[in-house]
Amino acid sequence: MVKDNISVPVLKATITHRETDPAFQALLRKAYGLMCTARRMADQYEANRPICKYVHSTSAGHEAIQIAAGLQLKPCDYVSPYYRDDAMMLALGFSPYTLMLQLLAKGGDPFSGGRSYYCHPSSRDTDKPIIPHQSSATGMQVIPTTGMAQGVQYLENAGLLADDEKPVVLCSLGDGSVTEGEVSEAFQFAALKQLPVIFLVQDNDWGISVSAAEARAMDAYEYAAGFKGLERIRVDGADFEASYRAMESAIAFVRAERKPILVHATVPLLGHHTSGVRREWYRTPEDLARHQQRDPLPRLRSQIGSIIEATDIELDAQRGVEEAFAAAVASPDPDITTVRDHVFAPTPVTEEAGERQPAGGSKVVMVDAALHAIEEIMAAYPEAILFGQDVGRRLGGVFREAATLAEKFGDERVYNTAIQEAYIIGSTAGLSATGVKPIVEVQFADYIYPGFNQLVTELSKSCYLSCGKFPVQSLIRVPIGAYGGGGPYHSGSVESTLLTIKGIKVVYPSNAADLKGLMKAAFLDPNPVVMLEHKGLYWCKVPGTQDAMTIEPSDDYILPLGKGRTVQESEEGMTIITYGMGVYWAKAAAAHFPGKVEIIDLRTLFPLDEELVFASVKKLGKCLVLTEEQLGNSFAESLAARISRQCFRYLDAPVFTFGALDLPAVPLNMDLEKQMLPTAEKVTAQIRDILAY
Numbered sequence: 001m002v003k004d005n006i007s008v009p010v011l012k013a014t015i016t017h018r019e020t021d022p023a024f025q026a027l028l029r030k031a032y033g034l035m036c037t038a039r040r041m042a043d044q045y046e047a048n049r050p051i052c053k054y055v056h057s058t059s060a061g062h063e064a065i066q067i068a069a070g071l072q073l074k075p076c077d078y079v080s081p082y083y084r085d086d087a088m089m090l091a092l093g094f095s096p097y098t099l100m101l102q103l104l105a106k107g108g109d110p111f112s113g114g115r116s117y118y119c120h121p122s123s124r125d126t127d128k129p130i131i132p133h134q135s136s137a138t139g140m141q142v143i144p145t146t147g148m149a150q151g152v153q154y155l156e157n158a159g160l161l162a163d164d165e166k167p168v169v170l171c172s173l174g175d176g177s178v179t180e181g182e183v184s185e186a187f188q189f190a191a192l193k194q195l196p197v198i199f200l201v202q203d204n205d206w207g208i209s210v211s212a213a214e215a216r217a218m219d220a221y222e223y224a225a226g227f228k229g230l231e232r233i234r235v236d237g238a239d240f241e242a243s244y245r246a247m248e249s250a251i252a253f254v255r256a257e258r259k260p261i262l263v264h265a266t267v268p269l270l271g272h273h274t275s276g277v278r279r280e281w282y283r284t285p286e287d288l289a290r291h292q293q294r295d296p297l298p299r300l301r302s303q304i305g306s307i308i309e310a311t312d313i314e315l316d317a318q319r320g321v322e323e324a325f326a327a328a329v330a331s332p333d334p335d336i337t338t339v340r341d342h343v344f345a346p347t348p349v350t351e352e353a354g355e356r357q358p359a360g361g362s363k364v365v366m367v368d369a370a371l372h373a374i375e376e377i378m379a380a381y382p383e384a385i386l387f388g389q390d391v392g393r394r395l396g397g398v399f400r401e402a403a404t405l406a407e408k409f410g411d412e413r414v415y416n417t418a419i420q421e422a423y424i425i426g427s428t429a430g431l432s433a434t435g436v437k438p439i440v441e442v443q444f445a446d447y448i449y450p451g452f453n454q455l456v457t458e459l460s461k462s463c464y465l466s467c468g469k470f471p472v473q474s475l476i477r478v479p480i481g482a483y484g485g486g487g488p489y490h491s492g493s494v495e496s497t498l499l500t501i502k503g504i505k506v507v508y509p510s511n512a513a514d515l516k517g518l519m520k521a522a523f524l525d526p527n528p529v530v531m532l533e534h535k536g537l538y539w540c541k542v543p544g545t546q547d548a549m550t551i552e553p554s555d556d557y558i559l560p561l562g563k564g565r566t567v568q569e570s571e572e573g574m575t576i577i578t579y580g581m582g583v584y585w586a587k588a589a590a591a592h593f594p595g596k597v598e599i600i601d602l603r604t605l606f607p608l609d610e611e612l613v614f615a616s617v618k619k620l621g622k623c624l625v626l627t628e629e630q631l632g633n634s635f636a637e638s639l640a641a642r643i644s645r646q647c648f649r650y651l652d653a654p655v656f657t658f659g660a661l662d663l664p665a666v667p668l669n670m671d672l673e674k675q676m677l678p679t680a681e682k683v684t685a686q687i688r689d690i691l692a693y
Helices: 022-047 063-070 086-092 096-103 142-157 175-179 181-193 220-224 240-257 285-292 296-301 307-330 366-380 405-409 421-434 449-465 495-499 512-524 582-590 610-620 635-646 670-676 680-691
Strands: 002-004 078-080 169-174 197-203 231-236 261-266 384-388 414-416 437-441 474-480 505-507 528-534 565-568 574-578 597-601 604-606 623-630 656-660
Touching: 022 063, 022 086, 022 096, 022 240, 022 296, 022 307, 063 086, 063 169, 063 197, 063 240, 063 296, 078 142, 086 096, 096 307, 142 169, 142 181, 142 197, 142 421, 142 449, 169 175, 175 181, 175 197, 175 220, 181 197, 181 421, 197 220, 197 240, 220 231, 220 261, 231 240, 240 261, 240 296, 366 384, 366 405, 366 512, 366 528, 384 421, 405 414, 421 437, 421 449, 421 474, 449 528, 474 512, 495 505, 495 528, 495 604, 495 623, 495 635, 505 512, 512 528, 565 582, 574 582, 574 610, 574 680, 582 597, 582 623, 582 680, 597 610, 610 623, 610 635, 623 635, 623 680, 635 656, 656 680
Parallel strands: 078 169, 169 197, 197 261, 231 261, 384 414, 384 437, 437 474, 474 528, 505 528, 574 597, 574 623, 623 656
Antiparallel strands: 002 231, 505 604, 565 597
16 A cells, blocks of 8 residues: 555554454455355356446446445445445445346336446444445546535535434545546545545556546646645555555544545455446456456455454355346336336425515615515525635625625635636535535536536436435526627527426526526526526616516525416417517517507526416417527527427417527627527517517
């Protein structure tokens, strides 16, 4: 074991590591039993490939370091195993039968109910560490897991943890995934903030068929040296005693010092990459033989004092695995009627409440309504934090949407981050798992794309794939839209792209009262919510948008997601269905046709108030779906198709759509920008054509 720059002495080992020491021998026997069980499980799966038909990986070759880690974690800890960590799962206390239920996608699978792959756990068992859901995407788990450490640190510093708890967070990953850029973001944040996290890197020299020499200029231990403040250990991960001591040192260091450390464990890969990617397809006999020489199983067996005792352990493991496998095979498949369950966790906000227009209230612009909503939330919820680019003390947001919040709540709760959209979004999954309630900001909608990996692979699927155990409470604020020559990278609309992601909610208010009420509901929603805030409406500076300024609702005002609003009613003519800036184009255009245009402001794009939309269209028979987005293949066109299907018998004309020109970006020149985007004049022409149809 190599230790590098550990700033405190490694705590004295709890076992003496002498062959005559009873505690040491008991530990070896326990570890050997777990290792034999893990290896027999791998053999059982291989021998029953037609039954074990779903893709899976096993820990064969990795068992020593995994067992060494799993045996030393406590119920107060957090851990993110990766898809090869079944030996670690056994060491944490999960039974072979439990793991096999997921292997075979059975209904009794306690992790995902048959929805996710083998060794993709999620657990809130009180006698084990907390294990949030994580995806198969290699390296993606490192950001949410670092977010857990961020949450632990915040709760600890805020006095919101039990005094006797000093949780550590363990993130397990393969060395091939360390080359992912998102891993770098996590390492950077962990080192910068000195978070209590252990990055356990299991290095077997392969990333499917890509060798280490082909894929990287350095290993994880060498790479970690570039992150100042990230301690590191290198260990032979096939040697159980060395692995145990390394993990004992790492866990003790993090538990005592509350700082990050990376453990780089070299291990052999004895099995296949997965059941579907066979080792013989890409590895030479020489490579397989070299790895076989480092098999941790015979190395550990040689340390068991009695051959008879070792044999008994092996036979017990074999019997246990065979019995568990037979029981798992006989277990029923999932009830197919549950396929729609747990897409979202139930929200507590179902009705509008509080005063929308309190007597004596003053009008506020949208940006101030949002600011006041966040201030009221943070005053009421000490577990709420706000972070993102430039939202901290000096600037308070590039639109002043977070102004004064750091002064009022402190730099522990309101702070800047680096330009790390993946970390900003993905960390909320880990924060939510610890009980922290994050509010984060992506500075412009155009820059949300680096965060899509995390939004899609981690946040959106967590509730569904954990059977409701780990919904992600995440409020993601995103200034959006074109305004005054913002140009091609500060003016984009992204709602259609967001709405292809199932498992998130998307909100798009058009005025101050709605923004405040929806912000409160979005914060209280236990699911991921993206709040799109049109920067052209923030200050009502765009001509015709003065109505975006409203009387400020009361502190307790709340507006449930999924409820649209009729901005302007009509008993004849047509309906315009829109949101955001479209509300003001529609109002200005409708003024030319008194009594002929009903305007629906969707307010929430998902969930969508279809009942309100369909009722208006059925009443009037003609409609226009209006958007600021480029029109082709957009949410607006999708909604128009739904309206056509549901309201076909009531229509007196085709369902029309109108939006921006299908250009790759919004031009910088304001004349070109105007040519691209809808305007009140263009909408007026659309209304005239539809009414005349």
